Amino acid sequence: MATLTHQESATAEQLVVTDGARKTFITIIVAGVVILILGILAQVMGWGAEEHAAAGETAGHLGASAGHGAGASLEHEGSSTVVKRIIVSLWHSNVFFLGVSTIGTVFMAINYVAYAGWSVMVKRISEALSAWIIPGAVIMLVVFLVGRHDIFHWTHEGIMEKGNPNYDAIIAGKSGFLNLPFYLIRTIVYLAIWAFFSYKLRQLSLAEDQLGGTVWFHKSINASALFLVLYAVTSSMSAWDWVMSVDTHWFSTMFGWYVFASWWVSGIAAIALTAIFLKQAGYLRALTSNHLHDLGKLMFGFSIFWTYVWFAQFMLIWYANLPEEAVYYNQRLGGFEGHYTGIFYFNLLINFVFPFLGLMTRDAKRQMIIMKIVCIAILAGHWSDFYLMFMPATLKAESGFLIEIGIAAIFLGAFLILFTRRLASASLVPVNHPFLDESIHHTT
Amino acid sequence: MTKQFALGIFEDEDVLLHAVENVRAAGVKIYDVFSPYPVHGIDDALGIERSRLPIAAFFFGLTGLSFALWMQIYMLGFDWPMIIGGKPHISLPAFIPVAFELTVFFTCHGMALTFFTITGLYPRFKTHVMDVRATDDKFVMAIELDETGSQFSRLTQLLRDNGASEVNQKEMSKN
Numbered sequence: 001m002a003t004l005t006h007q008e009s010a011t012a013e014q015l016v017v018t019d020g021a022r023k024t025f026i027t028i029i030v031a032g033v034v035i036l037i038l039g040i041l042a043q044v045m046g047w048g049a050e051e052h053a054a055a056g057e058t059a060g061h062l063g064a065s066a067g068h069g070a071g072a073s074l075e076h077e078g079s080s081t082v083v084k085r086i087i088v089s090l091w092h093s094n095v096f097f098l099g100v101s102t103i104g105t106v107f108m109a110i111n112y113v114a115y116a117g118w119s120v121m122v123k124r125i126s127e128a129l130s131a132w133i134i135p136g137a138v139i140m141l142v143v144f145l146v147g148r149h150d151i152f153h154w155t156h157e158g159i160m161e162k163g164n165p166n167y168d169a170i171i172a173g174k175s176g177f178l179n180l181p182f183y184l185i186r187t188i189v190y191l192a193i194w195a196f197f198s199y200k201l202r203q204l205s206l207a208e209d210q211l212g213g214t215v216w217f218h219k220s221i222n223a224s225a226l227f228l229v230l231y232a233v234t235s236s237m238s239a240w241d242w243v244m245s246v247d248t249h250w251f252s253t254m255f256g257w258y259v260f261a262s263w264w265v266s267g268i269a270a271i272a273l274t275a276i277f278l279k280q281a282g283y284l285r286a287l288t289s290n291h292l293h294d295l296g297k298l299m300f301g302f303s304i305f306w307t308y309v310w311f312a313q314f315m316l317i318w319y320a321n322l323p324e325e326a327v328y329y330n331q332r333l334g335g336f337e338g339h340y341t342g343i344f345y346f347n348l349l350i351n352f353v354f355p356f357l358g359l360m361t362r363d364a365k366r367q368m369i370i371m372k373i374v375c376i377a378i379l380a381g382h383w384s385d386f387y388l389m390f391m392p393a394t395l396k397a398e399s400g401f402l403i404e405i406g407i408a409a410i411f412l413g414a415f416l417i418l419f420t421r422r423l424a425s426a427s428l429v430p431v432n433h434p435f436l437d438e439s440i441h442h443t444t
Numbered sequence: 445m446t447k448q449f450a451l452g453i454f455e456d457e458d459v460l461l462h463a464v465e466n467v468r469a470a471g472v473k474i475y476d477v478f479s480p481y482p483v484h485g486i487d488d489a490l491g492i493e494r495s496r497l498p499i500a501a502f503f504f505g506l507t508g509l510s511f512a513l514w515m516q517i518y519m520l521g522f523d524w525p526m527i528i529g530g531k532p533h534i535s536l537p538a539f540i541p542v543a544f545e546l547t548v549f550f551t552c553h554g555m556a557l558t559f560f561t562i563t564g565l566y567p568r569f570k571t572h573v574m575d576v577r578a579t580d581d582k583f584v585m586a587i588e589l590d591e592t593g594s595q596f597s598r599l600t601q602l603l604r605d606n607g608a609s610e611v612n613q614k615e616m617s618k619n
Contacts, residue, residue, distance in 0.1 A: 311537075315538075315540070318537050319529055319531075319537075319538070321530070361498070362494070443484055443485050443488075
């Protein structure tokens with residue numbers, strides 16, 4: 001490790017996205033399309049159809065035993081299973097990528113408000129992550145307007161009208177919150193707030209690069225503080241709207257934190273992974289193992305935080321054993337003939353046990369190869385965490401992996417193209433940031 | 445029995461850090477450095493090996509976890525089985541909060557006790573105050589001399605060249 005006293009100061013570095021990198025992104029998208037087509041073929045050809053019929057019946061029983069019509073949604077589903085799977089996967093991957101994208105701005109805002117110096121070295125990465133917010137917002141609105149009946153039970157025709165055969169008293173009771181105009185307004189407000197502050201902080205940062213001085217820094221702190229207050233509310237509410245309302249009967253007061261924890265730890269993993277890739281490509285010369293160490297500590301700590309929230313939600317429901325709450329874990333642990341049992345335990349292993357043991361030692365956090373493996377595991381793990389939040393309620397036993405992974409790969413490729421384009425549009429080192437020197441001399 | 449020390453007094457932590465590197469590069473063994481507050485990077489500059497306390501902490505944690513699980517399984521499963529909330533006698537989710545707490549409890553107490561033991565911080569521990577100003581605003585670098593103290597003049601020059609504001613010789617009794 002370099003000694004403290006002999007270090008050069010950082011200079012501007014310009015990322016050049018090579019043709020090889022671009023080809024890789026396109027390959028990811030093409031691979032996604034191929035997997036998606038395979039998945040569609042598999043579904044249409046009806047491989048494993050018997051299993052579906054049996055599991056569908058179980059779903060009906062589960063719904064009935066819980067005292068409400070969860071199974072009834074099978075009867076008034078609008079689209080064929082293939083279309084339904086594609087729409088739910090689009091929603092699932094989009095919520096994941098949009099959340100990770102926003103975490104870039106949240107991470108930067110927290111560092112501003114805390115007057116943190118060490119993170120200046122990775123600041124441009126967190127800025128660039130938010131490149132996905134606008135496309136993600138557009139996809140979200142389009143998917144909602146086109147396919148909401150396949151995702152949200154509460155949007156079904158007549159479900160809130162007394163006397164209608166679809167009438168559901170519990171859902172009708174939530175009509176004050178879960179109605180189309182209010183839902184759309186809320187979604188647009190969340191997305192607009194996130195997009196605006198991402199844009200604002202990015203502009204301030206770019207102006208600082210050009211003009212220098214501390215005025216941009218103080219403006220950024222003000223914007224960050226305001227954003228964090230708004231994000232605290234909107235992240236929680238978006239989790240109810242976009243994720244929890246797919247299980248319309250069910251509710252959990254931990255859910256906002258649970259979704260945020262998932263987004264947050266994935267966002268930090270994305271930042272760390274990008275920093276490692278850039279470092280290995282010869283960029284970010286002043287980034288040392290000390291910065292990685294701190295990012296590793298955050299990933300380690302927030303993996304435990306995610307588990308804490310997960311368990312806090314699970315244990316109360318398990319202990320109280322109230323049917324309307326326990327049905328959530330019934331479906332995931334043993335429901336639909338054990339369709340989700342494997343991924344339920346996999347989720348805990350990859351999101352808790354693996355980062356916990358893998359990042360426990362100091363040396364592990366300072367080695368690029370271990371950090372890389374854990375980052376990828378966390379990103380894949382939290383994508384499957386969202387899988388587990390969406391699929392049982394929307395697709396019952398009909399979810400699979402080919403279509404879902406194919407769509408996730410298309411999202412990943414597109415995300416990387418926009419992300420690297422924004423990374424390359426400014427210096428990788430914010431040269432006029434007042435805390436840049438502190439970040440260069442950071443030791444852990 | 446006494447020991448002789450050369451004490452270099454420094455005004456500034458950055459000067460001190462450079463001096464530590466240069467003095468060590470000149471082949472002189474530094475006994476210790478005393479500062480009013482922790483100086484970032486001083487451990488690396490002094491070449492102090494990293495503590496192995498985290499390894500001990502891991503095993504304390506493992507002990508706590510095993511103890512907590514054994515205790516609850518034995519008490520509620522075998523010694524005095526009780527039905528709580530209609531759950532089986534041995535039901536893991538209910539045991540996790542206690543297991544977590546005892547893991548933390550064992551880890552922090554074990555670490556603190558290990559730390560006190562290996563550093564000798566027991567009651568009536570006597571400290572060797574090289575220079576009382578090290579508790580206020582000065583940084584003190586102590587270098588052990590041999591019995592005759594013959595290297596003192598050479599060390600004085602070396603420390604002064606590296607920014608020491610004064611260099612003193614001090615005799616400490618060894619208890």
